């Protein structure tokens with residue numbers, strides 16, 4: 001892949017920990033690549049999987065989902081929802097022939113600016129190696145579609 005490719009990463013961060021970790025990284029002048037555009041949610045549990053799919057379909061090359069560490073969510077156990085949705089998204093994307101590594105889950109407390117910066121840096125490098133997603137133009141590989149999945153008309157009947 002060309003060295004000039006700069007991936008666009010959308011980062012969904014929770015208000016109480018990971019967004020503040022990004023703030024902390026800024027306050028401590030911790031460097032990380034400028035490829036990430038952060039969107040603040042009140043909690044990672046608020047993340048609807050369609051947000052991720054829309055981000056990828058609209059031009060993002062990768063999506064970071066970041067929340068409080070397990071057991072530290074300010075809304076009790078909502079980040080476990082984010083964990084389950086992340087697994088679901090990775091499986092779903094694989095069915096579309098999209099590398100599951102394009103969606104990453106990270107935990108960061110408000111004091112972990114350095115960790116947050118490292119997560120962004122690692123993800124940018126990983127997605128840079130994968131190359132541009134360009135999802136709408138990407139052909140769906142037939143080999144990944146299981147033959148036993150019923151067509152929509154059979155399900156609706």
Ligand code: FES
Nearest residue numbers: 014043067068073
């Ligand atoms: S408040 Fe941070 S993950 Fe729930």
